[in-house]
Amino acid sequence: MKVPVELRAQGATLLLIWPDGAHQRLPVAALRAACLCGHCRGARLRGQDPAASISPDLALIGIAPMGYGVQLVFSDGHDRGIYPWNWLENFAPSARKTTTLTTLPGTATSCAEPSSTPH
Template sequence: MNVPVELRAEGAALVLIWPDGGWQRLSATALRAACPCGPCRGARLRGMDLAGSIPLDLTLTGIAPMGYGVQLVFSDGHDRGIYPWNWLENFTPPADRARLTALPGTVTSSAEPSSMPH
């Protein structure tokens, strides 16, 4: 199991630094929309689009490692999902999946986290 060596909230994003030096910056909104808790998964299975009910100014207010993953607490009060490390490592937000599908052969990346050396 690959476990990040560092994770932190940075603005409206979760930043994960992996043992190999790789990093991810995942938006709180995308993580909240993909929450793996039972009620959220059930809503998505019933065809509900959770993204429409997420506040635009959503942030992370808590991060609690739980062994096999991390529990995230969002500014809208939601705190039920535990996001497994493997899931986070492989997570591509829906908007990014659409962009990658629409532009075959291209590579995308986001800006480096502000505290990372250049």
């Protein structure tokens, strides 16, 4: 498992510096939109968009390494998700505003888009 040698908030991004010297900058809003916690995953499965209410001035106010990943605390009060190192290393924020499904690398998923009709 690769673990960053440095990890810090830098403006609207999370900066990770990997052991090979590679720098990775991940947008805070994209990380929040892709939150891996049960609450956010459940909302996405129900066709809701947790990213819809993300403020443009969202910031990281806490970073707590947890062994296999990191817990991020966002300025909107959300602090439930733990982001595994492998997931962060492979995370590529999409150009789309919404994230329909986020998974750990190597897990099976459905690629179906949420229904636009009410349930």
